[in-house]
Amino acid sequence: MAYTALYRKLRPQTFAEVIGQEAIVQTLKNQVRSGRLSHAYLFTGTRGTGKTSTAKIFARAVNCLNPQDGEPCNQCENCRRDLEGRDLNIMEIDAASNNGVDNIRELREDVRYQPAGARYKIYIIDEVHMLSTGAFNALLKTLEEPPAHAMFILATTDPHKVPDTILSRCQRYDFRRIAGGDIQMVLQTYLNKEGIAFEEKALRFIAKTADGALRDAHSILDRCLAFYLGEELTLEKVLRLLGAVDSGVYEKITAHLLKKEITALLTETDEMLMQGRDLQQLVLGEISYLRDLLIVKTMPQPGKLLDLAEENLLALRAAAELCTEDFLMYIIKSLSQLEADMRYESNKRILLELEWIKLCRPEVDQSEANILRRLTEVENRLAEGPVHSAEPARRPAEKGGEPVKAQPTLPPIETAAFPEDIKAVIAAWPGLHFALNPFVDIALEKAMPFYAEAGGGTLLIVIDSSAGADYIEKSEYKERIAEFLAEKFQKNFNLQIISVQEYENRHKRGAQELKNAVADLRRNIDFEIEMR
Ligand SMILES: [Zn+2]
Structure with a gap:
């Protein structure tokens, strides 16, 4: 049997199988369902994000004799003809190799003929930005007065190189890079189905290297599987094959x-x-x-x-x-x-x-x-002044101006009432070694664990960097921190990672107060332990 590249083998055949482009897929399905179609579409986005695959599915759905809720049925005469590659109503043109005026003239000639047994003649033009100026002009003439049965789906990685006159006649869809987690899931599903053993971190690395392009992930996996036929896929092997240093x-x-x-x-x-x-x-x-x-x-x-x-x-x-x-x-x-x-x-x-x-x-x-x-460095340190002043500096009342309003004083944070397991985490925190990722570890080392009653009791991890908090909260590391703590403390914590600024906004308390409360709590716990 001829060898089929993985990205072809796994190419989605229905909208439901398209990964990571939910909004676009939904809109296109609605258009098929309602029959309100445009004559020209522009699909943009980095390579490997599913533009061409989506264009093919959309074209098939448009001409399908029995569409299912906006999806092509993939069973009817028209769908089968297209899937078997003998469809004259849906044509795919690679503008990278057919970029001349003559190619587009041929297309304009062809577009005049009625489709056979279907509603539309559909032209998918890949890498449309590669067309020559003459070819663009020829295409523009067709787009200006398209025959009722014509539809164009232009795909490009580089919309800046497409003339405005063309852009303005297209319905435009921007394909997002696909999230690493989604890519990893696709690879994982495939390997499980094929019964191939793998290390999760190997897949995570492939997904990260692919950087949002599913096709790249497929071709890396392809190379790995071909090279290490029948073996377990490990991170070490992937790195060796790619000659890469794990970033x-x-x-x-x-x-x-x-x-x-x-x-x-x-x-x-x-x-x-x-x-x-x-x-x-x-x-x-x-x-x-x-x-x-x-x-x-x-x-x-x-x-x-x-x-x-x-x-x-x-x-x-x-x-x-x-x-x-x-x-x-x-x-x-x-x-x-x-x-x-x-x-x-x-x-x-x-x-x-x-x-x-x-x-x-x-x-x-x-x-x-x-x-x-x-x-x-020395100058910066001097400019910052003494770092740990016990009393926050008060702004003196300005002369002649309004007196500075006194901040309403809140009662000190009551830490004694915190649940025991939260107290245990706060006390043990300085000695915990997460070993997740160098920067995440540094952020966690400096972080302050705390407690919030919201959500039925939450372990807050307050981080001294808003980008850091944002990253950990949204990445896999949040779950891995939870796993680490669950293992260590035999308890599942409800976690939330927030920045110091967010804590201050939310609780109207300064970071210093938080620091003091944490220090007090640790001292008290040490004291209790000594008493025992
Ligand atoms: Zn069909």
Whole structure:
């Protein structure tokens, strides 16, 4: 039997099978049901998000003799003809290889003939932005006065390259990148069906690498399955095949640099070498990761420059909030220099190890850039003033102005009434090692666990970074924290991860009050334990 690529084999045949584009699918189904169709559609979005698959299903549904609630039946004469690839009413044109005026002239000739045994003649033009100017003009003429039986579905990854005159005549649908969790689920369903064993983290890595493009995920999986035929699919194998360094490594390295952990960095380097990875690639990868962090940190809307799936962006933002711009720029500069030096050095390992030491012990580095950076650090610290003042500074009443209204004083937070298991978590928190992800771990280390009565009792995890709180709340890590705590405390907690700002807004209390309450509670518990 001929080999069929996975993405073809798993190509959706009905709207219900299209992943991650619920809103678009719903609208198209409604149009089929109501019969209110347009003559021209534009499907845009990054590659592998389901544009062409959706176009094919939609075309089939439009011409189906017996549509089921907007879905093609895939049984009738018309559907079968299309599925078997002998349908003259639905035509697929790849504009990348048919981009000339002549191709479109042929199409215009063809469009004049009535469809055979169906309502519409449908032209799916893939990669439409590749058409030449002449071809666009020819297409425009048809779009201006389309025959009643003609329908065009234009698909493109690059709508900016499509002339406005064309755009304005199309109903436009923007296909979203598909969420990593959805991609993982698709791969998992397939492997389960085929009875192939796998590590969940292998699938998570593939989904992350695919970055919202289901087709990329399919082709990575395809390569892995072909290469390791009949074996369990592990993360290690996926990494080896792709020659990739798990991007988690860059998160780890950055976190180690942030915490100045020399030993951990040297160990990481050693592991990379043992796995046969190229150290220069590692440095390049780290530079590009830091560059992403810097962009996220300095630009309010980095979407265009980074072009990442939403959850990858959230993760970056959470990490970026833990780093200062100075830190990022300094490390990027140092590593770029290192990378240049590495090209002419046979012992790359020593160079890299020296660099890690230098970066973790700034007193070793006598360069001007480093001295400047350390000066800035000192200045920043001075500017912030004493960090832990017991009394919040009061703003003096301005002369001549209205007197400053006194804040209504709330009674101190009553922690004694917290449920015992919540108290136990709060007390044990500083000693917990989650080991989930380097940045998540740093955020959790600094976090304050607390209690809220809402929702029948909730364990609040208050985090000193809104991007961090947002990321953990929305990502898989929330569930993994819950699992970790359930295992440790034999109890399922209702979790909520919020930022300090949100806590302050919600409870009209300052973070310092919260800190004091947590400290008090821990002291009391220590005291109780001593008494026993
Ligand atoms: Zn049908």
